[in-house]
Amino acid sequence: MKPQLIDINLPGSKTIQIKKLDTAYLTSPLHFHQLCELVWVEKSFGKRIVGDHIDNFEAGDLVLMGPNLPHIWKNDEAFQHEIKEGNVKSTVIYFPPDFLLNLTDEQNILAPTAELIKRSARGLRFYGETSKKVTKILAGMSENNGFKKIIYFLQTMEILSTSQEYKYLASLSFKNQYDEKDTKRINDVYQFLMHNFHRNVELKEVADLCNMTTNSFCRFFKNRTQKSFTQFLNELRIGHACKLIQDESYSISDVCYQSGYNNLPNFNKFFKSITGFTPSQYRKKSKFADSPVGSSPLL
Incomplete structure (x- = not known):
């Protein structure tokens, strides 16, 4: 390698x-x-x-x-x-x-x-x-x-x-599985998702970046990142939501839609599964955080 x-x-x-x-x-x-x-x-x-x-x-x-x-x-x-x-x-x-x-x-x-x-x-x-x-x-x-x-x-x-x-930061089980070609492909995917996570992202358009079928891409992505594509995208979106939610000028609905979700129930489900808190609980908790608010407890 x-x-x-x-x-x-x-x-x-x-x-x-x-x-x-x-x-x-x-x-x-x-x-x-x-x-x-x-x-x-x-x-x-x-x-x-x-x-x-x-x-x-x-x-x-x-x-x-x-x-x-x-x-x-x-x-x-x-x-x-x-x-x-x-x-x-x-x-x-x-x-x-x-x-x-x-x-x-x-x-x-x-x-x-x-x-x-x-x-x-x-x-x-x-x-x-x-x-x-x-x-x-x-x-x-x-x-x-x-x-x-x-x-x-x-x-x-x-x-x-x-x-x-x-x-x-990285989980205890994380191991670097990249080679030089993989790094370029994953970089292209990361760059694309960090630019587009706030909208509806189709699996095929991401797989096309790597010139792969959707099934091949899903296997490749999980093997290299130790996360499914869906899990990664949701963590990226909820991480962004964690940042927005600390600004009380945004309603929970605003945070939901600006983070790439189309409905509140779906947003609330993923938010709690990833952070352990509901959006309202997280907003309240962030007021009393004893560490920099730029970091969200995603893992």
């Missing part, structure tokens, strides 16, 4: 790279690589898929992803109505999974870091005081050069490795 590697221009396998994004919108396709990746979203919002986890992201998002974990971040359509530089501001740090482990032979010192890297294989979203501390450090990285950036990176890893303020 050959991973589809993105070009992140690392000069060596023992190097870390800190990249500052300041652009109009996110353009990366579904991809995975052999490095760990820490992402802090300073400004932006949209949909995020990490492994088999579908969620919303917004300013303040802090996520650590391990090697070979497929992921894609895509801005919502509303975000792209006003295309201009500076719409997206983000800090991304790439580093080899053994970078920290090679700094010392003291196993007791390395144990928390080794465990962090192991957990990151599923993707981790950090919140609360951990997120506040780390984003403050990351914000200062652009103001310093050279060795100070390494120090800030080490401080960040120390905070993350001892934190309990995190949630797993």
Whole structure:
């Protein structure tokens, strides 16, 4: 199996790279690589898929992803109505999974870091005081050069490795089943669905993207994503509904129709089966959430 590697221009396998994004919108396709990746979203919002986890992201998002974990971040359509530089501001740090482990032979010192890297294989979203501390450090990285950036990176890893303020993203059973050809096909499907989930989507039009029959496509999609096509589409729609429902200017009916459902009973059924709450209960619960509202409990 050959991973589809993105070009992140690392000069060596023992190097870390800190990249500052300041652009109009996110353009990366579904991809995975052999490095760990820490992402802090300073400004932006949209949909995020990490492994088999579908969620919303917004300013303040802090996520650590391990090697070979497929992921894609895509801005919502509303975000792209006003295309201009500076719409997206983000800090991304790439580093080899053994970078920290090679700094010392003291196993007791390395144990928390080794465990962090192991957990990151599923993707981790950090919140609360951990997120506040780390984003403050990351914000200062652009103001310093050279060795100070390494120090800030080490401080960040120390905070993350001892934190309990995190949630797993991908499920425990998720395994990367993609090869290079599969990644392109699934990316085309993800891009199409994230653009069109709010309307009626016919299975055939999605299968046509992959030049497959509907039956072949359904088998292919479930084998690669560990989800049925219907399950994936409903999770994408309900994830969007979770974001809208926190805005009380929208009625439950508004949320229903803007999320791609044609009737309230169907919407209510899927909403409760995925989140564990009715739409009204979720709206009430979100007022007292102790973690960033951009993340919805889909899995």
